[in-house]
Amino acid sequence: MTSTKTILVTGAAGYLASWIVAQLLQAGHQVHGAVRSLSDRTKIQHLLDLIDRHPGQLTLFEADLLQPGSFDTAMQGCTEVIHTASPYFLDQPKDPMRELVQPALEGTRNVLGSVNRSTSVKRVVLTSSVAALYDNACDVGAAAQHRVQENDVNPNRDIHRNAYAYSKTVAEQAAWDLQRQQQRWDLVTIHPGAIFGPSLSKRVDASSVAMMVQFLNGSFRTGVPALWLGVVDVRDVAHAHVQAALLPAARQRYIVVAKDLRLLEIAQHMHLGGLGIANKLPRGEAPKWLMWLIGPLLGLPRSYVARNVGHPVYFNNHRSQSELGLQYRAVSDTLNAHIRQILDDQLLVRVP
Ligand code: NAP
DSSP states (O other): OOOOOEEEEETTTSHHHHHHHHHHHHTTOEEEEEESOSSOHHHHHHHHHHHHHSTTTEEEEEOOTTSTTTTHHHHTTOSEEEEOOOOOOSSOOSSHIIIIIHHHHHHHHHHHHHHHHOSSOOEEEEEOOGGGTOSOGGGSOGGGTTEEOTTOOOOOOOTTTOHHHHHHHHHHHHHHHHHHTOSSOEEEEEEEOEEESOOSSOOOOSHHHHHHHHHHHTTTTTOBOOOEEEEEEHHHHHHHHHHHHHOTTOOEEEEEOSEEEEHHHHHHTOOOTTSSSOOOOOOSBOOHHHHHHHGGGGTOOHHHHHHHTTOOOEEOOHHHHHTTOOOOOOHHHHHHHHHHHHHHTTOGGGOO
């Protein structure tokens, strides 16, 4: 039987982190949840519900990634830290340095600064992304059968090319740099693909929820680009974090992807029959020349279209299965459970 731990989860109110918190509570652990604002009930109501369901196990703290020392109090008495908080937008933000990179990079440095000041933390788990492993699909060598591996590193040093991928890459590298400077705590990084699956909250600001809503509301009806995503269930990604925090032998980086699919194949796994909504899912793929033409209007720069559309990319998930013990859910279960939650919570009407 696993002994009870006290574990800090940053960004606790987020889409992924809420499941990590819920699984830790379910397993009997004490959880410190760091949120940006304790007064914004719309963002944290689902955590308040978890407090009611698990009395005495979950304590919430206010902390901001951009304030040095902000996580010191939340970290007191914790032996593990799971650092998920980092902004993730589908669209390129107006000021990528301020909106994406600083919270990701400075936030990681601040959280790890608190870890260094604490005396109790022995393990840090950082939520990274497959975006920290490769730049463009066309660069993932045919020699590797288009398969991204855990020892790959995104070589992009240009914040303007893909600001989100850049933010995840530099944040992870900063974390490894800080880890190597000391010996008390070790680091495990989790690299999920595109996360879907039911949300524990009714928030619609998470990119995973926004993308699923776009599939359902017809945003992609005229066709999707031939882009490959590594799809994975939010509950499996949460389990990967819990395992990475608790298994002493967990080490280094883990790709967490259930299945590699083209965008159109993702739509083909969605079943809308009997749900009472019109089927506005994409039925085909837009040709690459069209994507090249209209891509910039949709937030896809032409250089991105040229290097990614039509280029397959696959992910090697073996280590997550053999070392973290993940048994991935079927993608159709993930997507259809997500659709049901969106409809049950009436989220389609809340998103323009
Ligand atoms: P999310 O729901 O938007 O969660 C992001 C969290 O970061 C939110 O809780 C947010 O706080 C917090 N945050 C942002 N800026 C902050 C700041 N300045 N100070 C404190 N907290 C701040 O998105 P998610 O999908 O769960 O993402 C969680 C992690 O998974 C991120 O590191 C993301 O890069 C990674 N990831 C996501 C996917 C995916 O497909 N969703 C794939 C790979 C990796 P609030 O609650 O106050 O907004």
